Amino acid sequence: MCFAISSPAHAADTEAWTPTESAIRAASAGIALPQTVAGLSLSKSGEASNGGRAVDNYAQYLSEDGAIQATLYVYLPTYADASLAAYMTDKAVMERFGAKTRRTAYASASAAGRADSAIRAVYEDAADGALTTAAGFVHAGRWIVKIRVTGPTERRGEVLAGLDGMLANLSVDDPASLHSTAPASFAACPAAPTADARPTPAKLVGEAVPQDVRIPRDGRDALCIRGTVATADGNYDMLQQAGRNDGAIIVPIDDSGTVLAFDPATDGQGYKLSIHMVGQTDLYGVYDKVPSPRQVAAIIDGKDTQTAEAQAVATYAANGEITVSRLAQKGR
Template sequence: MFKPVLSLLPVLLIASAPALADAVEEHEAWSASDTSLRADAAGISLPQTIAGLSLAKSGEVSNGGKGIDNYAQYLSEDGAIQATVYVYLPSYADSSLAAHMTDRAIMERFGTKTRRTAYASAPLAGQTGRAIRAVYEDAADGALTTAAGFAHAGRWLVKLRVTGPTERRKEVLAGLDSMLNGLRFDDPGSVKPIAPARFAACPTQDGTDAKLTAQAPAAAADAAPLIEGRASFCIRGQVRTAEGSYDVLQQRDVANGAVIVPVDDAGTVMTFDPAAAGKGYQLSIHSIGQTQLFGVYDRVPSSRQIAEILGGKDPQTAQARTTAHYAASGEVIMRHAGAAQ
């Protein structure tokens, strides 16, 4: 049964997919020149020095050798200001949702004194409205200022974080703005327009319990695409587990539309999509570089059931029948439960 491993804010992206030994070609996460650092698979680069911050290290957060979960860390000369850029390939790619979940994680971690002083669209790659820029002050009982930026280019998401002492706020903000200005894309046209997500309450109320009517057919994932989550959602409800609370989002203005549950700030999203045959809802779990297909319910599960699924306690939810693994090259590797490895 599914049970998520929630990310910790200092490590914004976590391992979520098992390594596929010899299944896909291994990639170096980054290539460096004298002046720049480039995530080759994504075609995204940054200078090695940005607003007094210098590159300290780079590599992969998880999925070693796959080039789908990449980070680079920058530091001030005294190490007091830290910045990180993440370039990653979630199977449910929605930069507005990534910003929303990171916003929640920051506000929850750094305490009630934390103030959000900026959260709006920003220019990127010479175009307006192609990034989200967020600033948080008085974090950690007034000790820190932290700032974040988000972008979506092709199949890839970019997340930037800069943190430093409150008294060096100007340097933190200069670091973030310089990183946004310094981002370069092989294909500037691939940078998508984005804006902060705003979720109103849905008119839809929580329903009765659902029944698992079928396991996911093995062939269902053969066409499983990477999802670019640009649909408009409202808040259908909220569920709570031992690990925390989660919003249940309903697709707006679409009869029998999808329902999603963002799980963490590391790209994990639970979805209930209308089943292919038009009867019921397919449960899928999206994360970094993979989609797992579970069974089909006759309706969207109730909040109580969703909480049980999130907590790994739903008696109806079987193991994923099929998993799609996405490579940096665009290749998709299908794995079916019970199939020979």
């Protein structure tokens, strides 16, 4: 990604994982998994990024011979949506493992003892037929849990047992925090205007927290593709709620929770831009309407002068605290 991301001071260091006698636990998230499950054993754990903040955590598991590898991710995207995480991971898997890859399962599943609280995906014949890879996605409170298990095609049964065992043995402190989720569904999208939007003089009000992006999540309603954004690094979909022309627009960027959001301003005048990541939301200004695909591409590529710098940054701590830092703007 080329757009500017600010780096405010980190909150006090937090332990990513707390091991118990038989499990590994992400204490801030209230989520745990046994250290040995379905023939896989914990190998290492730590933070994928945002070191010391415990908002982007991973734990790697291996079979005894190391041929089957699994990773448990517990992370805090400021736009949390298990359906969207599955959708973007699906695109990444298909792109990474080649044209022979076949998706053989992609549906709601049980996790942590609750029905329909996960999305389960299975891919066969990956890497020219050499691998089977599988994934599970859970939305618990503010957190996303992603499980990836990969192994040789001839050991497909062990790969699937690993994924299913991890989903079944996942432990959540507050079962009520589990969101029911289903794969994203897409309906026909009406033709969208293609004219460029203009920045407005509206002042930032500093209120962009995830629930402010008013669009159904976790597969609760159909989405549609408003347009395709072509950038230097690839193509991205502009998504909106099907049947609504006045709602939020989101542009998922990757499978780790980066999302551009254009949400109707609270006064009904235009759309405010926010960029959501793991543990951080960058807050930008307001456009008089939804920017065109060309403008969105310029934002992603870092070539849009109006959004070269954020006006404010909301930093999320693992304990739920949010700190908003306003930034000095050049030429203002």
